[in-house]
Amino acid sequence: MAALEYFAVECAEEKGREAYERIANDVLLDLDLVRLVSKLHIFIDPRVPVFAAVGTTHAFGGPVRVRDFADVNVDEEGRAVLSIGDETYLAPMLLALWNRFGKDYVEQPDRFSVVVTVPKGEDPRSIEEIVVAHPEEGLYKDLVYALQIIAPEGFKVRREYHHEGVFYYVASENTLDPEIVETLVAEKLRLIGVTL
Amino acid sequence: MIFVPITYKGGVFRHDEVVDLIEDLGGYIVQKHMIAQEVVLQCLVPKEDVELIEAVGRPLGGEVTLAPLVGTEIAVVSPSLEIHHLPHSSCDVAEYLRRAGAKTNMVGLARGFGKRIANLNVEERDTINEHDLAVYVLGNFETCIEEKFPHLRRGVHVPIVLTGAPPTDRLKAVIDPPVEGYVGEMGRLMHRTKRPEELSVLDVMVEEVSRVLDEKRAAIAKDPLSVSPARLMDVILEKVPDIHEVTHPTPVTVQMVGLRVKLPYESYAKPLRALEIEEGVTVGDVADVLPSKMRNYIWIRIKPFSETNTMV
Incomplete structure (x- = not known):
């Protein structure tokens, strides 16, 4: 996606990676969130199964x-x-x-x-x-909604976080172990140069 | 007489001449759409008369095209009716099949998503089994398709065409036992299929569905039906006046081995069984009149010649 500073999709299956790159692109453009998100890294492993999206948002003024x-x-x-x-x-x-x-x-x-x-x-x-x-609240809800649409539908169990311009969204079909979520998110956030 | 499925597209002006011609030639109009000034007729006509219909339609601005799926009812099975699968790509698939003449029904599964939790309930299974063919519109991951598809096909005995993002040969490799047709490179997407490469995949899908249905037709031809579904439709339209009060676009839907009659089963099943087709042969003699899983419709399943020893 040209408008984002950083955008990458990581997946064990090449076909799935290409498909999810297109899906994320379409959803963010449709919901007009390209102006909000500055960096986005998506990681999907259907074998685990887990979907993780980490990124940063532009500073969005105050109330x-x-x-x-x-x-x-x-x-x-x-x-x-x-x-x-x-x-x-x-x-x-x-x-x-x-x-x-x-x-x-x-x-x-x-x-x-x-x-x-x-x-x-x-x-x-x-x-x-x-x-x-507080427009930021609404935009955060829009962002979570967008990530819900991007993630595979069966991944109903989810953890989401947004604070000071950094967000993550992790989803799975199975229960999410907090430790695994933390490790995975920290690892992927490092790729975009952010530490929590 | 060999019938070929065609679509006639033309103006409203004098289209009744074409309708009369098709009926006089012994053909059947399976579906008729009137959209503003345009008429679309989906019909089965004798093979040797296609050129005649073209010749009669030409001065009226009519166009005749072969529509391989006319006279079939196809279930498009989507893992759910959520935004993840609708309107793209499930509706795009259904629309493309309709362009080729099929009557499509969307079957949105209650729990068709997720690789561990996906399943098919009895009602969904029976609904799918009332169709001529089921197109399963699945997603992007080979791992998920491999794991969930056995659950989604359990108990389905109509031919299945499976679609998904992995290439066709990968789909063939992971599905065991094999299904009748595969279409790769067509997974979940969030935009309307409009790029040339996406449209060409939809063309491949229609070809694959036609191929599978041709195989089914060849199997039926070995033990022909006691009455042609299109003919039975004509008899019902002629002798059951209440069918003309039904506001559905296709009050009688033609299938390859039967019909779906959109009248309440409780009050119309008995008179339908007793309906005479020709020379004392009734519908009940050559077909099973069953309650459909779709609303309270009637599903007529025509018996083969070997079972009835009658051909009308």
Whole structure:
């Protein structure tokens, strides 16, 4: 895969290796995860049987705040008027505002405007700093879903991990011994220059 | 009279002339699709009349092609109905078989995945056995196919064509006892089959299925059926008016040695057995009328001449 810094599939069977290279390529492209993953090493041994995918992800910024997609102005009555630039996070933003101020104090006169009546003594501009979503969480779920699709279907027992840009996903038909998982993952992570 | 399976594709305008011609020549229309302005007829026609049908269809923009799988019902067996196997490659396989004239049914196994846990339950086995042939669409690893396939074929007595990513000779080497057909280089994939090399494998698969079915036809010819399935279909369509109320695309599905009639078994099995084909010979005399494993349909299995001593 051209867009990834490192991409390799390791398998005891050459035909299987080629097939899984194509499958991983298709799934990551379909789910638009190529921009998230930077390195990916897949190891499959159908005789054990075990599937292991280890890799790294690009740093993905911090949480999304109101200021990232809306302008906050204050009208003459002291209310905060939000002009929405991008609707992607509109629904979670409304939820966050309702939780903080209550539904009676949040109005949406039209699709791209929200008016919030803030309690007395509170700065309406502080709304800019409210955290609306953590995109990394969603992307991690997408990544696990993608790896579930890439892995052979019968491999239902799985261990997954994601922390500070490093992830692994190990799956098998049989029970997974934690020690074997650790050894295998450490060995494969070394190939991409990462130690846990 | 030797019948050949053909597909006629043409416009809706005056297509009834072609339908009449096929019927007048003694042929059978197994399936008729009307898609917008286009008509597709899948039929069995006398060998010597193919040129005549071509000649009549030409001025109407009709095209006649040989469709080796017309009059067959094929089970496409997928290890599961999960995204791992559907829509690619199982649906691609089914679609390609349909283009060659077959009626396909997808059999998604409840526990067909995994090499240690794969198995086939009784209902799945019986459903597969109601077809003329089963195409097993398996995956990418030789080790897995070798280990799980014996479990997936247990009790299946219809011819099997096995597909998988390992080359054909490797599939032949690992399957014991052998199955009737093998197609290598066709494993699990996550995109639509569109590259030339993938499409050529699907062509090979259709050829392999045709070859296996030809062998089955040759075996049937040694002890011919008491009545041709296509003829029995015509009799049912003529004498059972309720069949025209059924909204399925193929209310009567023609198989190589039988028919699937999409009417409830409980209320229609008795009248079907008593249905007269010709000169006092009834359906019950020349065929077994059985409950199908698919919904509550009726499965008619035609007996060979050696069993009935009757030929209609």
